[in-house]
Amino acid sequence: MLTVREASLDDLGAIARLEHYCFAPDLAFGRRRWRYLLAQAKGRTLLVLDERKQLMGYLCALEHKGWDRLVIQTLAIRWTIRRQGWARRLLAQVIQDARKANWGAIRLEVDNTNEGALALYQQLGFQFQQHLTNYYGDGQHGQRLVLRLGRDDIVGRQPHLDGVSHHLNASANAIPLRDNA
Numbered sequence: 688m689l690t691v692r693e694a695s696l697d698d699l700g701a702i703a704r705l706e707h708y709c710f711a712p713d714l715a716f717g718r719r720r721w722r723y724l725l726a727q728a729k730g731r732t733l734l735v736l737d738e739r740k741q742l743m744g745y746l747c748a749l750e751h752k753g754w755d756r757l758v759i760q761t762l763a764i765r766w767t768i769r770r771q772g773w774a775r776r777l778l779a780q781v782i783q784d785a786r787k788a789n790w791g792a793i794r795l796e797v798d799n800t801n802e803g804a805l806a807l808y809q810q811l812g813f814q815f816q817q818h819l820t821n822y823y824g825d826g827q828h829g830q831r832l833v834l835r836l837g838r839d840d841i842v843g844r845q846p847h848l849d850g851v852s853h854h855l856n857a858s859a860n861a862i863p864l865r866d867n868a
């Protein structure tokens with residue numbers, strides 16, 4: 688059975704190794720950036736682990752108080768468990784907790800050619816906000832997507848989340864993103 692938990696600095700090596708297989712070298716954060724994300728940055732990283740505690744996936748989200756939004760920094764799932772709903776579960780957990788903590792929105796950037804990720808985000812209600820020319824390198828354009836979490840947006844905006852949330856409540860050690868909800 689796979690489980691979800693919050694990452695700590697002890698997970699840095701495993702995250703950097705998995706990242707190496709999931710992203711091109713110029714897009715990977717690398718150990719220094721991950722050390723910052725895990726030890727200093729304001730936010731959270733969720734991990735998916737298998738029975739042997741092997742890392743199967745991760746999602747990192749940072750808080751941006753000035754913009755009243757969370758920013759998804761990165762998301763990856765090990766190829767052996769793709770298309771089993773794990774990325775959707777991690778995102779659903781972050782969305783659910785962000786709503787509870789009264790964040791205004793969640794933002795992320797995605798490569799225009801990453802059709803799988805685009806389908807995933809659109810399924811969860813993220814909407815196009817901005818075209819990002821050469822964002823991932825020369826000729827590699829991206830786009831910024833936003834999921835607004837304002838009260839008016841919540842109604843009818845929970846596709847596929849019910850079962851997902853239930854599953855995560857059973858297995859994840861959820862920590863609120865902000866205390867002043």
Ligand SMILES: CC(C)(COP(=O)(O)OP(=O)(O)OC[C@H]1O[C@@H](n2cnc3c(N)ncnc32)[C@H](O)[C@@H]1OP(=O)(O)O)[C@@H](O)C(=O)NCCC(=O)NCCS
Pocket residue numbers: 709710761762763764765768769770771772773774775776796797798801802803804806807808810
């Ligand atoms: C993108 C990624 C995170 C998706 O992880 P995943 O766990 O396989 O995704 P899920 O199983 O939760 O998929 C949920 C939905 O997203 C869509 N989706 C995911 N991967 C897809 C693919 N390769 N092709 C088409 N649709 C896809 C589907 O609609 C899917 O629902 P379905 O399987 O019921 O049809 C994973 O492929 C990955 O790690 N890729 C490499 C790193 C990366 O691109 N990260 C995203 C950076 S923005």
